[in-house]
Amino acid sequence: ACLADAGHDVTGVDIDPGRVANLQSGRVPIYEPGLQEMAQSAVAAGRLRFTQPDDFEEPLGRVALVATGTPPGGGGGADLRQMRSALAWVREQRSWDTTVVMKSTVPPGTGERMITHELRGSGICYVSNPEFLREGRAIQDWQHPNRIVIGVALGDTGSVDVLKAMNVGIDAPRIVTDITSAEMIKYASNALLATRISFMNEIASLCERVGASIDAVSQGLAMDPRTGGRIYAGVGYGGSCFPKDVRALDHLALTSGVSVELLRAVITVNNRQRLLPLYALRERFCGAISGLRVAVLGLAFKPDTDDVREAPALDLIRALSDDGVLVTAHDPQANESARAFLPESVELVSDPMAATKGAQAVVLMTEWEQLVDADWESIASGMCPPRFVFDGRNALDAALMQELGFEYTGVGRGRTTDFWTRSIPLYVPNDQGAQ
Numbered sequence: 001a002c003l004a005d006a007g008h009d010v011t012g013v014d015i016d017p018g019r020v021a022n023l024q025s026g027r028v029p030i031y032e033p034g035l036q037e038m039a040q041s042a043v044a045a046g047r048l049r050f051t052q053p054d055d056f057e058e059p060l061g062r063v064a065l066v067a068t069g070t071p072p073g074g075g076g077g078a079d080l081r082q083m084r085s086a087l088a089w090v091r092e093q094r095s096w097d098t099t100v101v102m103k104s105t106v107p108p109g110t111g112e113r114m115i116t117h118e119l120r121g122s123g124i125c126y127v128s129n130p131e132f133l134r135e136g137r138a139i140q141d142w143q144h145p146n147r148i149v150i151g152v153a154l155g156d157t158g159s160v161d162v163l164k165a166m167n168v169g170i171d172a173p174r175i176v177t178d179i180t181s182a183e184m185i186k187y188a189s190n191a192l193l194a195t196r197i198s199f200m201n202e203i204a205s206l207c208e209r210v211g212a213s214i215d216a217v218s219q220g221l222a223m224d225p226r227t228g229g230r231i232y233a234g235v236g237y238g239g240s241c242f243p244k245d246v247r248a249l250d251h252l253a254l255t256s257g258v259s260v261e262l263l264r265a266v267i268t269v270n271n272r273q274r275l276l277p278l279y280a281l282r283e284r285f286c287g288a289i290s291g292l293r294v295a296v297l298g299l300a301f302k303p304d305t306d307d308v309r310e311a312p313a314l315d316l317i318r319a320l321s322d323d324g325v326l327v328t329a330h331d332p333q334a335n336e337s338a339r340a341f342l343p344e345s346v347e348l349v350s351d352p353m354a355a356t357k358g359a360q361a362v363v364l365m366t367e368w369e370q371l372v373d374a375d376w377e378s379i380a381s382g383m384c385p386p387r388f389v390f391d392g393r394n395a396l397d398a399a400l401m402q403e404l405g406f407e408y409t410g411v412g413r414g415r416t417t418d419f420w421t422r423s424i425p426l427y428v429p430n431d432q433g434a435q
Ligand SMILES: NC(=O)c1ccc[n+]([C@@H]2O[C@H](COP(=O)([O-])OP(=O)(O)OC[C@H]3O[C@@H](n4cnc5c(N)ncnc54)[C@H](O)[C@@H]3O)[C@@H](O)[C@H]2O)c1
Pocket: 013, 014, 015, 016, 019, 053, 067, 068, 069, 070, 082, 083, 085, 086, 103, 104, 105, 106, 131, 132, 133, 134, 135, 240, 241
């Protein structure tokens, strides 16, 4: 949609007939702010259309952009079957001046292998152009990326020009390098971001123990540009990218005979974080949580998306249900996508009031604005004592929650939370760098 919006003529090809039919009639099957409107107007303007591979009749265009899934395969490595079948289809089109632009996240070394084997003798050029957009802000990130990475075969200046034409109107620093390095930049980016989150979560555990506040600590760290944009502690990272890409890099390291200690620790810490609310509930209720009524607010892996892939809330709810906890859950957009992944006993409701009514505890797993800014006073009056709240994203005003009669617990916010969150305005670094 962004490419069409920039004036290109775009055909989306997908093997999923339902997806194609929805998109062709202007219905975007995922929740992504602004995308529905943008796609609809591009379709109406005739610059964007959708089709299945077998129905594709025109000659392939200048660019064949591959954005098929690369889910985890056996052993944690990336499953490249979708990508291989898409490349085979491109090859079948016998269009000699097409450049394949690889947007999918593929392990370092993949592009070189594709050129040597799958594309050999086809005349098709191959560029690695990893994608760095975040869900929930996909359009903004596409239109204003913090960098454009272009990986090409030695001497392939033609493909660099194709990429420049494709990204017309986008003003961002570019790095042109070899294909394997471009692929590694993508994995290293995600692994470093995930590492920073697990690191902050480790520091949060320590803060908890020594009575420090992670809010002040992360604020202090963010003031040094060398440590990057602000990271918040919480119930860990989820989504379709960080978990799978860290595991895939770990797998690549293992199969390449390189030590993998750090990435393993990142994964272990993240797995622990998502169950912190369970541990806190067991402690607060002295282990007697079977039969306890708990509301879980937020199912998506982050706000502004209905994506529940690897969402921390799903693991938490399954673990709570295993312990006999009666869970009622709510997400502003993800109730439907989460249903298939939750035990039947879990009730999904359409607003936070209904989720919390009669509950003794509430857990915030996704910091949707409408959940953070919900009417917590009414929520408190509908809940039963002790009104225990676990703020899995450190997004609520701890002091206010205590004033409203909640027993508040955040992640590493320690005893000093009230003082710091009230007396110091939060330092927000340059938004471009913030994750
Ligand atoms: N989701 C993100 O925010 C994001 C950001 C950056 C990079 N990426 C990378 O982009 C890739 C795609 O991610 P996604 O989340 O959109 O995956 P997805 O699974 O949601 O979508 C992949 C689509 O490819 C289609 N498909 C599968 N095989 C095909 C084929 N042979 N021909 C045509 N279509 C085919 C599927 O039907 C599906 O609609 C992954 O490698 C991911 O790591 C994703």
